[in-house]
Structures are given as C-alpha cells and as structure tokens.
Amino acid sequence: MNTSIQHNMSLSGEPPVALSTWQKIGVLVGMFGLGILLLAIFNVNFPNKTLWLTVSLISITLGISLFSYGLYTSQPAGIKNDGVWLKPMTSKGLIAWITGIAITGFYIVLYFYPQYLGLNTDKNTGLVALFDPLSRFLNGNPASQWFVYGTLYTVAILAFGIKFLWKYRNNRYEVLRTFSVMFFQLSFAFIIPELMARMNSDSFSLPYYDLKNIWPLNYYNFDQYRVDDFISSGNIGIALLIFGVASILIITPILTYKYGKRWYCSWVCGCGGLAETAGDPFRHLSDKRLSAWKLERWMVHIVLVFSVLMTTAVVHSYLSYDADKYWLNKDTFLIGVAVLIGLLFAVIWIFKRHELEKDARYGAIGFTAIILGLISIHYFSGNNIFIFGPETLRSTYAFLIGSIFAGVVGTGFYPIFGSRVWCRFGCPMAAILGLQQRLFSKFRITTNGGQCISCGNCSTYCEMGIDVRAYAQRGENIVRASCVGCGICSAVCPRGVLKLENGPQKGRINTKEVLLGNDVDLLSLSSSSDTEK
Amino acid sequence: MKHIAIIGNGISGITAARHIRKWSDHKITVISAESEYFFSRTALMYVYMGHQKFEHTQPYENWFWEKNRIELKKGYVSKVVPKENKLVFSDHSTLNYDELIIASGSKPNKFGWPGQDLERVQGLYSKQDLELLETNAPNNKLCKRAIIVGGGLIGIELAEMLRTRDIPVTFLVREDSFWNNVLPDDESETINKHIRKHHVDLRLSTELKEIKADENGRARAVITSEDEEIPCDFVGLTAGVSPNIDFLKNSGIELGKGVKVNRYLETNIPGIYAIGDCAEQTEPTGLRRPVEAVWYTGRMMGETVAQTLCGNKMAYQPGHWFNSAKFFDIEYQTYGWVWPKPKDDELHFYWEHSTEEKCIRIAYHKNSRAILGINSLGIRICHEVIDRWLSEEKSIDFVIENFHQANFDPEFYKQHHKAIKNSYKQPLQTV
Ligand SMILES: Cc1cc2nc3c(=O)[nH]c(=O)nc-3n(C[C@H](O)[C@H](O)[C@H](O)COP(=O)(O)OP(=O)(O)OC[C@H]3O[C@@H](n4cnc5c(N)ncnc54)[C@H](O)[C@@H]3O)c2cc1C
Ligand code: SF4
Ligand code: SF4
Numbered sequence: 001m002n003t004s005i006q007h008n009m010s011l012s013g014e015p016p017v018a019l020s021t022w023q024k025i026g027v028l029v030g031m032f033g034l035g036i037l038l039l040a041i042f043n044v045n046f047p048n049k050t051l052w053l054t055v056s057l058i059s060i061t062l063g064i065s066l067f068s069y070g071l072y073t074s075q076p077a078g079i080k081n082d083g084v085w086l087k088p089m090t091s092k093g094l095i096a097w098i099t100g101i102a103i104t105g106f107y108i109v110l111y112f113y114p115q116y117l118g119l120n121t122d123k124n125t126g127l128v129a130l131f132d133p134l135s136r137f138l139n140g141n142p143a144s145q146w147f148v149y150g151t152l153y154t155v156a157i158l159a160f161g162i163k164f165l166w167k168y169r170n171n172r173y174e175v176l177r178t179f180s181v182m183f184f185q186l187s188f189a190f191i192i193p194e195l196m197a198r199m200n201s202d203s204f205s206l207p208y209y210d211l212k213n214i215w216p217l218n219y220y221n222f223d224q225y226r227v228d229d230f231i232s233s234g235n236i237g238i239a240l241l242i243f244g245v246a247s248i249l250i251i252t253p254i255l256t257y258k259y260g261k262r263w264y265c266s267w268v269c270g271c272g273g274l275a276e277t278a279g280d281p282f283r284h285l286s287d288k289r290l291s292a293w294k295l296e297r298w299m300v301h302i303v304l305v306f307s308v309l310m311t312t313a314v315v316h317s318y319l320s321y322d323a324d325k326y327w328l329n330k331d332t333f334l335i336g337v338a339v340l341i342g343l344l345f346a347v348i349w350i351f352k353r354h355e356l357e358k359d360a361r362y363g364a365i366g367f368t369a370i371i372l373g374l375i376s377i378h379y380f381s382g383n384n385i386f387i388f389g390p391e392t393l394r395s396t397y398a399f400l401i402g403s404i405f406a407g408v409v410g411t412g413f414y415p416i417f418g419s420r421v422w423c424r425f426g427c428p429m430a431a432i433l434g435l436q437q438r439l440f441s442k443f444r445i446t447t448n449g450g451q452c453i454s455c456g457n458c459s460t461y462c463e464m465g466i467d468v469r470a471y472a473q474r475g476e477n478i479v480r481a482s483c484v485g486c487g488i489c490s491a492v493c494p495r496g497v498l499k500l501e502n503g504p505q506k507g508r509i510n511t512k513e514v515l516l517g518n519d520v521d522l523l524s525l526s527s528s529s530d531t532e533k
Numbered sequence: 534m535k536h537i538a539i540i541g542n543g544i545s546g547i548t549a550a551r552h553i554r555k556w557s558d559h560k561i562t563v564i565s566a567e568s569e570y571f572f573s574r575t576a577l578m579y580v581y582m583g584h585q586k587f588e589h590t591q592p593y594e595n596w597f598w599e600k601n602r603i604e605l606k607k608g609y610v611s612k613v614v615p616k617e618n619k620l621v622f623s624d625h626s627t628l629n630y631d632e633l634i635i636a637s638g639s640k641p642n643k644f645g646w647p648g649q650d651l652e653r654v655q656g657l658y659s660k661q662d663l664e665l666l667e668t669n670a671p672n673n674k675l676c677k678r679a680i681i682v683g684g685g686l687i688g689i690e691l692a693e694m695l696r697t698r699d700i701p702v703t704f705l706v707r708e709d710s711f712w713n714n715v716l717p718d719d720e721s722e723t724i725n726k727h728i729r730k731h732h733v734d735l736r737l738s739t740e741l742k743e744i745k746a747d748e749n750g751r752a753r754a755v756i757t758s759e760d761e762e763i764p765c766d767f768v769g770l771t772a773g774v775s776p777n778i779d780f781l782k783n784s785g786i787e788l789g790k791g792v793k794v795n796r797y798l799e800t801n802i803p804g805i806y807a808i809g810d811c812a813e814q815t816e817p818t819g820l821r822r823p824v825e826a827v828w829y830t831g832r833m834m835g836e837t838v839a840q841t842l843c844g845n846k847m848a849y850q851p852g853h854w855f856n857s858a859k860f861f862d863i864e865y866q867t868y869g870w871v872w873p874k875p876k877d878d879e880l881h882f883y884w885e886h887s888t889e890e891k892c893i894r895i896a897y898h899k900n901s902r903a904i905l906g907i908n909s910l911g912i913r914i915c916h917e918v919i920d921r922w923l924s925e926e927k928s929i930d931f932v933i934e935n936f937h938q939a940n941f942d943p944e945f946y947k948q949h950h951k952a953i954k955n956s957y958k959q960p961l962q963t964v
Contacts, residue, residue: 018699076730076861076862077862078861078862079584079862081582081583081584082582082583082584082697083582083583083697084584085584085585085586086583170862171943172945172946173943173944173945173946176945289594290594448915448916448917448941449855449915449916449917449920450832450855450916451829451866451916453573453575453576453828453857454544454573454575454576454592454828455575455576455579455590456573456576456579456585456589456590456591457576457584457585459589460585460589469592470592473592487943487944491943492584494859494864495857495859495864495866496857496864496913496914496941499913499941499942499943499944500943500944501944513555514836515832515833516916516917516920517833517851517852517853517855517916518832518833518836518837518850518851518852519851519852
C-alpha cells in the first residue's frame with residue numbers, strides 16, 4: 001500500500017476543481033472576448049471596430065453562458081452552493097483580492113482618469129474608440145467613457161443573468177425576477193436613453209434619462225441643467241420632469257406598499273441588477289453581525305439626509321433666478337420641503353412610533369431636527385447659502401457617494417465585502433424604500449411554524465446581511481427595512497421555512513414565545529426579560 | 534436564586550437555558566465537551582459541502598451568552614453524584630448544582646461489526662466527526678471510494694456530502710427500499726431513483742458483514758451480506774443513533790434505552806431532569822416513540838422543562854407530530870401520522886406529478902374520513918394550516934378542496950391543487 005499518502009490535516013476542504021469541456025470552451029471564448037477589450041485598452045487600433053466590438057461582446061456573453069451551462073446543467077436542478085466557502089474566488093482568497101483590486105482600479109480610471117481608456121475631446125482612441133460605432137449607431141455621437149461603462153454593465157447583467165437563470169432554474173421566482181432585471185437594464189437603462197438622445201437637436205435637448213433611475217439614487221435628476229433641458233423640451237420634457245417627481249412621491253410609495261421594496265431593488269434597479277447577477281457568487285460575504293446592522297442603519301440614513309439636503313440646496317440655488325422659467329420661488333420651495341418632511345415625520349410618529357426601536361426613534365428625531373433646522377436657519381437668515389455652498393455639497397456628494405461609494409467600493413469590493421455593500425450601507429433610495437417597507441407595506445417573509453432547524457443557510461446567503469435565522473428559529477416573520485426581497489433565503493432553506501409574501505397588515509410583525517408544535521401554557525410571569533436581540 | 538447546571542449545549546440544553554433566563558434570574562451553567570458555543574448539528578453537512586463555514590452554524594453571536602448571563606463550561610462530565618448534587622469532570626474537577634438538566638444527546642450506533650473501530654471508519658454526529666471526515670475523505674484522490682452503511686437520514690446526508698467532492702459512494706441499505714420503515718413505497722422509490730440520479734451506487738437489501746484492514750490498520754474494503762468485497766478508503770457508519778448516557782451508569786439515575794423520564798421530564802431523582810435525544814419517555818404522548826431523536830422535540834422539551842424550573846410545573850405535551858428532511862434536492866415534509874402501510878381503519882390518498890419529483894400523500898380515517906397525516910415531496914406545506922386541520926379533524930374531502938390554502942411554495946411556483954383535486958375524483962387513485 002502507498003504509505004506516502006499525505007492526508008490534508010487542514011480543515012480548509014478541497015472541492016473538485018476539474019472543469020467540464022463546456023466550461024473549458026466557455027473560459028476560452030470569454031477570455032478571447034475580454035482579450036480584445038484589453039488590447040484596445042493598450043491602444044491596439046482595430047481596423048473594423050464594429051466587427052471587433054461585436055465579436056468581443058458576443059464572445060464574453062457566450063463564454064459566460066457556456067461556462068455556466070457546463071457548470072449547472074450537468075447536475076440535477078437544485079441549490080448550487082457546493083464549495084462556495086472552499087474556493088478561493090468566493091471565499092476571499094488571493095484571487096478574490098486580485099479581482100477586487102482590478103475592478104476597483106477600473107472604476108478609478110473610469111471615474112477620474114477616463115483619458116487612459118482613450119477618451120479624447122477630438123478623436124477617441126483605445127477602448128473608447130472601439131465603442132464609437134455602437135454609440136454612433138444608437139445615439140448618433142461618438143462614445144464616452146460612460147457609454148463604454150453602460151455597455152459593459154449591460155453585458156455583465158445579461159451574461160451573468162443567464163448564469164443565474166441556469167443556477168436557479170428550479171425556482172420560478174428567481175427566474176422571473178432575473179428576466180425582469182435583465183429587461184430593465186437592457187431597455188430602460190441602456191437602449192431607451194440612447195435613443196432619446198438621438199431625438200435631440202439644437203432646439204430640443206432632453207437630458208440623458210434612465211426612467212427607472214429614481215431620485216435620490218439618481219441624485220442629479222433635479223440639477224439645473226437637467227431641469228432647464230426638461231422645461232425647454234416642451235411637453236415631453238415637462239412630462240418627464242413630472243414623472244421624475246411622481247416616481248418618488250407617488251409611484252414608489254404605492255408599489256412599495258403593495259410589494260415591498262423588492263419591486264425596485266431586486267426586480268428593476270440596475271445596481272441591484274448587477275448585484276444579483278454578477279454579484280451573486282459573492283452574496284454570502286455580507287457581514288451578519290448585529291454591529292454591522294447598527295452601522296448600516298446609521299450610515300444609510302446619514303446618506304439619505306445628505307442627499308435630501310444637497311438636492312434641496314441645489315434646487316434652491318437656481319430657483320427664481322429666472323422668474324419666467326420657474327414658477328416656484330426659493331421661499332415656497334423651502335417651505336414646501338420642510339412641510340413635506342415634517343408631515344412624513346408626523347405620520348411615522350403618530351402611527352408607528354411603537355414599532356420602532358429606541359435608537360431608531362432617536363435617529364428619526366435627530367435627522368428630522370437636522371433637516372428642519374438647516375432649512376429654517378437658511379430661511380430666516382436670508383443667507384443665500386447653506387452652511388456649505390450648494391455646489392460644494394453637490395460635488396462632495398457626487399464624489400463621495402456617487403463615485404467612491406456606489407462605484408469604487410460598492411462594486412469593486414464585491415469579492416471582499418459581498419454584493420450589496422452600496423445597497424445596504426449607502427443607497428439613499430434604499431433608505432427611503434426601507435423605511436416604508438418597515439412601516440407601511442404588506443410585504444413580509446413568513447416562517448413555516450416550527451420547521452426551522454437553525455441551520456443558518458438563510459442568514460449565510462442573505463446578501464443584505466440579515467440574520468434571517470434569528471427570526472425563523474423563533475417562528476417570527478421577517479420584516480426588515482433592508483430586505484430587498486431577492487428570495488434567496490427562501491430558495492436555499494432546506495426545510496421550506498421561508499416564504500416571501502404580500503399579506504394583510506394585521507399580524508405582520510409577530511413575536512412568539514413558543515413555536516408551533518408544542519402545547520405549552522406559558523407562565524403568566526410579567527418579568528419576561530427579553531434575552532434576544 | 535438556584536444554580537441550574539445543564540449537561541449538553543445542543544438544541545435541547547440551549548433552549549432550556551434561554552427560556553430559563555427569560556423567565557428567571559437563576560444562575561445557569563451549560564456544560565459541553567464538544568464545542569465552546571452552541572452550533573446547529575443539522576448544519577454539519579453544509580460545512581463539509583462548503584455551503585457554510587463552521588461559524589455560520591452557530592445561531593448566536595459569541596457575546597450573546599455573557600450578555601444573557603449563561604455561563605458556558607467546556608469539559609466532559611464523567612460522573613454525576615446526585616447525593617452530593619455534584620458533577621465530576623474528566624479532569625477530576627467538580628461542580629455543584631441545585632438542579633440538573635441532562636441533555637447529553639445521542640451517539641452513533643455500532644453493532645459490533647468486525648473492523649468497526651479501524652482507522653477511516655467513522656460515524657457522523659459531532660463536530661469532531663466533521664473534522665475527522667475532512668481528514669479521512671478530503672477529496673477523491675485520497676478517498677477513491679466511500680462506503681456508507683445504514684440508510685437513514687444521516688446516511689443520505691453523508692452520501693450527498695461526499696458526492697459534492699466527486700467521491701464515488703456505495704450506499705449499503707438494509708431495507709429493500711430507502712427508509713421504507715418510515716416512507717411508504719412510492720415516496721421511497723422516488724428517493725431510490727433520486728439517489729441513483731446523483732450517481733450513488735445504492736445497494737438495497739444489503740448489510741455490512743465486515744470491514745477489512747490494510748497493514749496500517751486502515752479500512753481497505755468491506756464485505757457485504759452478499760459476500761461481495763468492495764474496496765474502499767472510507768467507511769461511514771450511519772445506522773442510527775442511541776442515547777448518549779454511558780457516563781450516567783451507576784449514578785442512581787434510572788436508565789433504560791435512555792434516561793427514563795415521566796411526563797414532567799423528571800428522572801427518578803428529584804431535581805434532575807432529562808430532555809432531548811437522551812431522554813426516554815416512560816409515558817410517551819399518543820403514538821409517539823419513547824425516544825425521539827429529532828431537533829424539534831429537543832427544542833420543545835427544552836421549552837417545557839424551563840417552565841417547570843421557573844415554578845410553572847408543566848408536562849411535556851407535544852402537539853401534532855411534524856418533521857422534515859431533504860434528500861439531495863428533494864424536500865420532504867410530514868405532519869401527523871402517515872405510516873408506510875395504512876393501518877386497518879386507514880386509507881391513503883396519493884398523488885404524484887407525472888414528470889417532476891413531487892408528490893402528496895394524505896392518510897385519513899376510513900369511516901370518519903378525518904385526516905390523520907400528510908407527506909409531501911417537493912412541495913412545501915404550511916405547518917400552521919395542516920396543524921389546524923389535524924386538530925379540527927377536517928375530512929379528506931375538505932382538505933383536498935382547500936389544499937391551495939396549505940401551499941407554502943415560493944411565489945409564482947406552479948400550483949398543483951387542481952391536478953390533485955382531479956386525481957382525487959378518480960377513485961382508483963386511492964390505495
Ligand atoms: C448530521 C445530523 C443531521 C441531523 N439532521 C436533522 C434534521 O434535519 N432534522 C432533525 O429534526 N434532526 C436532525 N438531526 C438530529 C438532531 O440534530 C438531534 O436530535 C439534536 O441535535 C439533539 O439535540 P440534543 O440537544 O438533545 O443533543 P446534542 O445536540 O447531541 O447535544 C448534546 C451535547 O452534550 C454533550 N455531552 C454529552 N455528554 C456529555 C458529558 N458527559 N459531558 C459533557 N458534555 C456532554 C455532547 O458532546 C453534545 O455537545 C441530525 C443529527 C445529525 C447528527
Ligand atoms: S432576507 Fe431573504 S429575501 Fe430579504 S434580502 Fe435577505 S436573502 Fe433576500
Ligand atoms: S429558516 Fe431554513 S435556512 Fe434558515 S436556519 Fe431555518 S432551516 Fe435553516
């Protein structure tokens with residue numbers, strides 16, 4: 001017998017590494033497509049750009065599709081998390097760090113040094129130039145770095161969307177949801193805005209508008225240049241402006257009431273779309289600790305306050321300069337904002353005060369006070385400027401939140417912090433939707449009686465870092481502001497415990513002392529000191 | 534303030550501790566030789582499969598215990614001395630208690646097979662077993678074939694685990710169909726097929742006779758009851774579990790198969806209770822067995838004994854039986870009693886999907902038509918609804934008619950209640 005066998009004493013585990021033929025072909029084809037883009041970055045000037053770009057994008061999509069076909073369809077449908085914590089790529093190994101740093105680097109170049117991608121004022125070169133023909137075809141202009149980014153982003157959602165579809169082919173909720181994010185990305189985020197840009201002329205100029213990108217996620221929607229464009233573009237422009245305001249004040253509340261924030265965060269949104277597709281292999285890396293939840297609540301609401309203040313300041317700064325154009329003046333606008341926020345706060349306080357935890361109550365008071373305080377200081381002081389000038393606020397927000405947080409950290413660090421860091425800690429839209437989901441919505445995740453075995457799969461695979469098990473093992477519904485309704489907790493649960501549902505408000509938030517299955521007549525002791533978090 | 538000691542930090546011991554803390558200010562010490570913190574035994578498989586890290590199997594963060602004044606002690610209790618209210622540990626240290634809860638769980642069965650104690654032969658129960666498995670069967674180069682002995686829930690889990698590392702598995706099952714001492718034939722046959730679909734070499738009606746050693750004392754091959762020799766590098770013994778009570782011998786605590794307890798979970802010695810896998814009910818509720826080694830019953834006994842210890846003396850009164858499992862990709866749920874063969878005064882209604890691995894079986898009373906239990910494969914059933922229907926003794930006709938109310942599948946899943954209803958109307962389907 002072979003006595004030289006060295007058994008691996010570490011507890012690291014060794015998943016099988018062999019790739020199937022389809023996977024190998026997939027890797028080859030995909031790398032070929034990626035290679036074309038890399039060569040373009042290093043300024044290889046491709047002769048027939050239309051052809052090479054098409055070949056490249058199709059190869060990337062095809063490569064990823066073939067790879068996932070080989071990966072998933074060779075096995076029966078089911079949960080495909082084998083080896084997730086054993087493979088370096090998905091368990092923060094070296095390769096994960098390298099990938100994270102590479103994506104982060106790409107974002108830094110994209111946001112701050114687009115010239116290295118070949119963006120030039122006169123004639124594009126390099127990578128950007130490769131995209132010129134497609135850009136001309138869609139919107140009539142040469143490509144910008146944002147066009148390159150938008151295209152690659154869309155390709156990523158489509159290709160990894162196909163992968164996700166194969167991975168979860170047994171789960172119709174996941175399948176429909178993924179078709180939905182793929183559709184919204186391709187049409188609303190990519191093709192429609194480009195075609196809209198095509199309609200522009202000297203006298204008619206609509207701003208670039210991804211209709212599903214709602215303020216405050218789309219923090220620049222009410223910037224002066226955009227509002228000017230909207231107003232000067234006649235009825236269509238006005239309609240779009242009204243749609244922009246109605247999106248957040250009317251459409252969003254109605255849909256969130258009926259379905260929870262998932263209608264947006266995991267069915268429509270582009271950030272969510274990327275997280276659910278390209279980010280899916282990293283969803284389990286989210287931090288589940290109670291301390292992370294605390295941090296999340298502070299951070300996301302601070303960003304929300306920041307975005308409200310910033311937008312208010314920016315809009316305020318240009319109002320009434322042009323009395324013909326803007327019927328709203330500075331004062332009525334500020335009073336309007338203050339009344340709206342005061343009203344929202346009053347409604348929460350009157351109806352839902354008891355459902356909020358102590359620190360959430362303090363937070364709510366604090367934030368409302370800050371906003372109202374700043375608005376009134378400004379209003380009464382007659383000073384034209386918020387403590388910082390609106391432009392400073394605007395550019396700080398764009399830099400810190402729009403670029404660094406949403407892009408560089410949010411996406412670049414997928415392989416390290418998980419796929420929803422931005423959605424969880426930084427997105428002001430998620431904060432608004434979350435507040436509503438927690439307080440005024442029919443959505444909840446119901447738990448199935450006493451069936452939970454506390455295995456922890458649900459918590460592990462919750463991309464939002466929600467400790468789902470903490471609720472499930474007590475038989476309580478999960479009603480959490482941050483839940484994006486991705487449905488993965490329910491999918492991976494081996495005991496069929498979790499169900500995403502829209503139901504009546506009554507009994508939506510339930511606490512249980514003893515789970516179903518045990519006929520216990522509980523103590524009527526009043527001293528029940530709640531031991532759980 | 535009493536000092537309550539709990540032997541065992543599994544689901545039953547920990548549930549008792551949490552509930553005692555909830556209702557009282559007693560000093561609580563939880564003792565375990567296995568792990569520092571409570572973890573979910575049911576999730577051990579997911580660690581080997583790489584779905585989770587071991588830390589994910591711990592339902593509470595480490596600060597939880599101190600914050601809730603639940604003292605954790607790592608150590609092996611080698612002796613209980615009831616006369617002195619004293620525990621003696623393997624390092625000879627001692628601990629005094631006022632009241633004691635024994636929640637020491639189970640241990641894997643070994644039936645005296647020749648070779649059962651060789652190297653690379655093991656059960657799957659504890660954290661240590663998991664670590665051992667990682668050494669014994671890390672990949673398919675060092676473990677070219679694994680043999681699993683015993684076709685129960687842990688056996689099939691072990692098969693699934695090993696298959697995630699592409700290790701060839703031969704699965705010896707004594708019964709002539711998988712788990713058919715619990716599952717009716719149709720369900721059992723569905724699972725047989727599914728096991729084979731996952732490339733497991735399933736050997737039904739086959740028992741282990743002997744495990745052969747190589748010159749280093751490691752398992753080299755097994756001999757089956759058919760006298761076939763199958764070479765292997767690993768043998769998993771998963772032929773059930775039995776109460777882990779050896780350390781209580783000669784303590785004066787009455788033992789049978791497990792620690793004997795009455796309806797109040799009291800042992801023969803006042804102030805000493807036993808719960809969970811290790812307890813043997815002297816007066817089991819309804820049709821339940823004296824020893825119930827499942828997660829849920831451990832939890833329920835923990836909830837109950839906590840009431841008694843906090844001054845609300847309470848009998849263990851489990852409601853309708855329920856359980857669940859997952860066989861590779863097929864989820865299984867059961868509520869009430871569905872026997873493998875209907876009893877004399879019972880009928881079964883069975884529906885099975887024509888192409889997918891999904892089925893429903895409802896057992897009901899021949900005369901009253903009241904439902905007695907329900908099995909499902911591949912369809913999630915709502916515990917609350919079925920529990921209510923069982924209590925209200927709803928008729929099979931009512932249940933079929935309202936079956937959609939009991940569905941717990943995710944949104945947009947294909948619904949089958951129409952097909953079920955149609956098949957119910959054809960009397961031939963009733964067996
Ligand atoms: C792999 C596996 C999968 C399972 N899956 C399921 C499932 O899906 N559904 C289900 O319902 N059930 C399942 N079970 C059964 C379920 O896990 C058990 O019923 C349950 O864990 C028993 O809990 P317990 O608290 O009674 O005992 P245990 O969890 O066994 O805890 C007892 C603890 O006490 C310690 N101990 C014992 N004696 C001493 C001593 N003398 N000194 C110090 N410490 C001691 C042990 O080391 C152990 O840590 C599974 C079991 C296994 C092994
Ligand atoms: S709780 Fe479930 S549905 Fe909600 S975000 Fe987490 S995994 Fe998705
Ligand atoms: S809800 Fe499901 S996945 Fe979550 S801990 Fe319970 S059994 Fe496991």
